[in-house]
Amino acid sequence: MTLMELWFTEEHTKNVRFSIKVDKQLVSRQGDFQRIDVFETKEFGKVLTLDGFLMVTEKDEFIYHEMITHVPMAVNPDIKKVLVIGAGDGGTIRELTRYEKVERIDMVEIDREVVAVCKEYLPQTACKLEDERVHIHYEDGLKFVRKPVNEYDLIIVDSTDPFGPGEGLFTKEFYGNCFKALTERGILINQHESPYYENDLKAMQRAHKHIKSAFPISTVYQMHIPTYPSGHWLFGFASKGLSPTKDLNAEKWNGLGLKTKYYNTNLHLGAFALPNYVMELLEESSL
Amino acid sequence: MERLSQERMPLYEALKQHDSKRIAHFDVPGHKGGRGNKELKHFLGETCLRLDVNSMKPLDNLCHPVSVIKEAQELAAEAFGADEAFFIVNGTTAAVQAMVMSTCKAGDKIIMPRNVHRSAINALVVCGALPIYINPGINKELGIPLGMSVKDVEEAINSNPEAKAILVNNPTYYGICSDLGQIVALAHEHNMLVLVDEAHGTHFYFGEDMPVSAMAAGADMAAVSMHKTGGSLTQSSILLCNKSMNADYVRQVINLTQTTSGSYLLMSSLDIARKNLSMNGKEMFRKTVEFAQYARDEINKLGGYYAFAEELADGDAVYAFDKTKLSIHTRAVGLAGIEVYDLLRDEYDIQIEFGDIGNILAIVSAGDRNLEIERLISALSEIKRLYEKDKTGLFDHEYINPDVVMAPQQAFYGEKHSVPIIESAGEICGEFVMCYPPGIPILAPGERITEDIVNYILYAKEKGCFMTGTQDMKIENINVVTKS
Numbered sequence: 001m002t003l004m005e006l007w008f009t010e011e012h013t014k015n016v017r018f019s020i021k022v023d024k025q026l027v028s029r030q031g032d033f034q035r036i037d038v039f040e041t042k043e044f045g046k047v048l049t050l051d052g053f054l055m056v057t058e059k060d061e062f063i064y065h066e067m068i069t070h071v072p073m074a075v076n077p078d079i080k081k082v083l084v085i086g087a088g089d090g091g092t093i094r095e096l097t098r099y100e101k102v103e104r105i106d107m108v109e110i111d112r113e114v115v116a117v118c119k120e121y122l123p124q125t126a127c128k129l130e131d132e133r134v135h136i137h138y139e140d141g142l143k144f145v146r147k148p149v150n151e152y153d154l155i156i157v158d159s160t161d162p163f164g165p166g167e168g169l170f171t172k173e174f175y176g177n178c179f180k181a182l183t184e185r186g187i188l189i190n191q192h193e194s195p196y197y198e199n200d201l202k203a204m205q206r207a208h209k210h211i212k213s214a215f216p217i218s219t220v221y222q223m224h225i226p227t228y229p230s231g232h233w234l235f236g237f238a239s240k241g242l243s244p245t246k247d248l249n250a251e252k253w254n255g256l257g258l259k260t261k262y263y264n265t266n267l268h269l270g271a272f273a274l275p276n277y278v279m280e281l282l283e284e285s286s287l
Numbered sequence: 288m289e290r291l292s293q294e295r296m297p298l299y300e301a302l303k304q305h306d307s308k309r310i311a312h313f314d315v316p317g318h319k320g321g322r323g324n325k326e327l328k329h330f331l332g333e334t335c336l337r338l339d340v341n342s343m344k345p346l347d348n349l350c351h352p353v354s355v356i357k358e359a360q361e362l363a364a365e366a367f368g369a370d371e372a373f374f375i376v377n378g379t380t381a382a383v384q385a386m387v388m389s390t391c392k393a394g395d396k397i398i399m400p401r402n403v404h405r406s407a408i409n410a411l412v413v414c415g416a417l418p419i420y421i422n423p424g425i426n427k428e429l430g431i432p433l434g435m436s437v438k439d440v441e442e443a444i445n446s447n448p449e450a451k452a453i454l455v456n457n458p459t460y461y462g463i464c465s466d467l468g469q470i471v472a473l474a475h476e477h478n479m480l481v482l483v484d485e486a487h488g489t490h491f492y493f494g495e496d497m498p499v500s501a502m503a504a505g506a507d508m509a510a511v512s513m514h515k516t517g518g519s520l521t522q523s524s525i526l527l528c529n530k531s532m533n534a535d536y537v538r539q540v541i542n543l544t545q546t547t548s549g550s551y552l553l554m555s556s557l558d559i560a561r562k563n564l565s566m567n568g569k570e571m572f573r574k575t576v577e578f579a580q581y582a583r584d585e586i587n588k589l590g591g592y593y594a595f596a597e598e599l600a601d602g603d604a605v606y607a608f609d610k611t612k613l614s615i616h617t618r619a620v621g622l623a624g625i626e627v628y629d630l631l632r633d634e635y636d637i638q639i640e641f642g643d644i645g646n647i648l649a650i651v652s653a654g655d656r657n658l659e660i661e662r663l664i665s666a667l668s669e670i671k672r673l674y675e676k677d678k679t680g681l682f683d684h685e686y687i688n689p690d691v692v693m694a695p696q697q698a699f700y701g702e703k704h705s706v707p708i709i710e711s712a713g714e715i716c717g718e719f720v721m722c723y724p725p726g727i728p729i730l731a732p733g734e735r736i737t738e739d740i741v742n743y744i745l746y747a748k749e750k751g752c753f754m755t756g757t758q759d760m761k762i763e764n765i766n767v768v769t770k771s
Contacts (some may be wrong), residue, residue, distance in 0.1 A: 142662050145665075168658050
């Protein structure tokens with residue numbers, strides 16, 4: 001038995017580090033947009049990182065992907081046409097394809113290489129990318145969303161952080177274009193960063209301010225993701241009229257009989273009950 | 288002559304060597320590598336402060352270059368295809384003034400388009416030369432001033448055969464080029480020198496498939512804003528001369544007004560930028576044009592906006608178009624350019640170069656990324672969706688032909704009194720009024736104020752243009768020449 005000490009470390013802040021012991025590195029590839037790595041780990045299974053930032057682990061990805069999809073789907077179970085931006089690992093797509101009523105999913109991923117790597121090394125999430133309803137467009141999400149008008153019932157922004165290739169997906173112009181691309185009952189869900197550490201919370205406030213300027217209804221909901229900085233993570237819920245809690249159609253969603261590991265309709269309501277400090281941060285951001 | 292190696296950077300190398308010697312400094316600057324001003328060092332970075340040094344023998348002297356600055360200037364001259372190059376650290380303003388003051392004395396005539404930068408007319412105030420303005424003509428639809436037509440230049444030359452020089456603004460801020468080759472031929476035929484304000488044309492010397500540069504066209508002098516599109520630090524610039532000029536005299540003229548404490552940060556940035564342009568310029572400007580062209584295509588698809596380019600070329604007043612420029616006409620969206628400029632910054636955190644009454648200009652460079660280009664296009668799309676208005680009632684012309692009654696120097700230094708701008712029509716203006724940017728005077732000293740001009744100033748103010756030039760910081764009153 002060898003005692004090799006190989007660790008993946010991410011700086012959650014300048015003064016806080018998060019490390020996972022690595023069994024072996026499966027692939028490392030420098031694409032046009034970012035460096036892509038996949039590690040095999042004992043604790044979290046396979047781990048995908050982009051430019052050294054942890055994106056997905058096999059062990060906790062279900063939390064992220066269930067929460068980013070089932071929340072809007074339970075508010076409007078009649079959603080037919082979905083635009084997913086980012087999501088190269090395929091987890092969001094996997095959850096969406098479980099809904100028979102969904103007719104078309106346009107997925108816009110800027111980095112072809114991420115999809116290729118995930119198809120090869122992360123079949124757990126990438127397993128439904130070949131579904132016939134899924135149409136993958138390899139281009140900039142900000143560019144893609146300029147064209148459609150009144151077309152999508154749901155837009156999910158499953159993006160990386162607001163620096164690097166995902167930067168444009170946190171801008172006011174992007175959210176405004178999303179508003180235009182959505183139907184009357186349209187919902188926008190976005191990866192909204194964390195309210196905890198200084199840098200993350202600034203990004204989260206900026207995103208909220210920008211979304212609020214474009215949508216009449218805009219709030220956030222929370223979940224616990226063990227491998228993300230602080231573990232306390234937010235998604236944004238914005239719409240042209242549907243309320244994430246009052247319009248929750250629990251009966252209809254439960255009638256679908258989807259088996260989930262994290263999401264349920266009680267947790268749905270609870271996820272929108274925010275800690276005081278988060279509510280304060282949101283209020284501050286609109287000032 | 289032996290070709291110099293454009294890979295060399297004499298000034299940079301000398302500074303590196305100086306820096307490695309750990310010299311004890313008992314000279315200025317007093318911050319001594321930042322130790323005497325820790326907050327500044329922390330803010331700008333230690334290297335920056337350590338390299339902020341004064342002239343000394345190993346580092347040469349900008350006023351009288353004999354070693355490394357001389358070599359760096361020679362390399363620059365070669366890179367630009369000029370006989371002499373002078374590093375300028377007082378901005379291209381100083382380079383333009385050196386051109387005018389090297390060629391004109393008090394009372395001499397100089398032919399120039401009226402849409403010059405204020406620095407050229409400032410030079411006339413200082414040296415007392417008389418401007419012979421050529422109406423640049425205007426594109427009615429876009430409201431932008433154009434280049435100089437060869438016919439107009441010929442007429443001006445024929446009616447002012449004693450003029451000493453012609454100043455050409457090439458390209459204009461909007462990217463419009465005149466027929467430089469023809470103008471140079473005409474001027475030289477009549478023993479006039481050609482001075483080119485090439486503030487926005489550094490890339491003409493290094494990119495492929497660009498409009499002709501001043502030196503290639505045979506002009507006598509050119510002021511090149513390296514800091515604008517060449518990649519050096521703000522305020523650094525290069526003055527180029529052809530062999531027709533007495534370079535030693537030009538240096539004396541530069542030294543009349545330029546600092547004796549030339550910044551080594553600015554000068555080394557010129558040296559490094561020149562090398563980069565020589566080595567990578569083709570690729571940099573290929574990329575720039577590609578970005579600009581992509582943005583034009585996408586913006587024109589949005590509808591309403593018109594991102595114009597070489598289709599404006601008419602072989603005369605628009606002899607060529609600088610394709611690196613991203614100029615966008617906004618009036619069909621019902622918004623003044625300045626309104627779009629303000630919305631981009633206030634609502635979308637996007638800072639562009641300038642907005643005037645009918646247009647905006649975005650500077651694109653090889654330093655851009657697809658991401659930023661997409662942001663600009665998407666923000667314009669949002670501005671159209673959210674703010675589009677009826678376009679009637681928007682002012683539709685930009686250039687007003689001036690009536691020059693008095694030499695700029697005479698008017699500026701003459702007896703003046705202040706009157707409200709709104710009541711100033713009919714008076715002779717004693718100072719400048721302009722929107723900044725672009726810094727092209729609406730009124731210059733010695734020009735007759737008209738009702739049209741007053742309305743234009745009030746309109747530009749109302750739309751939010753940043754007005755400058757008058758003594759009155761609120762731009763409500765204007766100094767006019769007191770009638771004797």
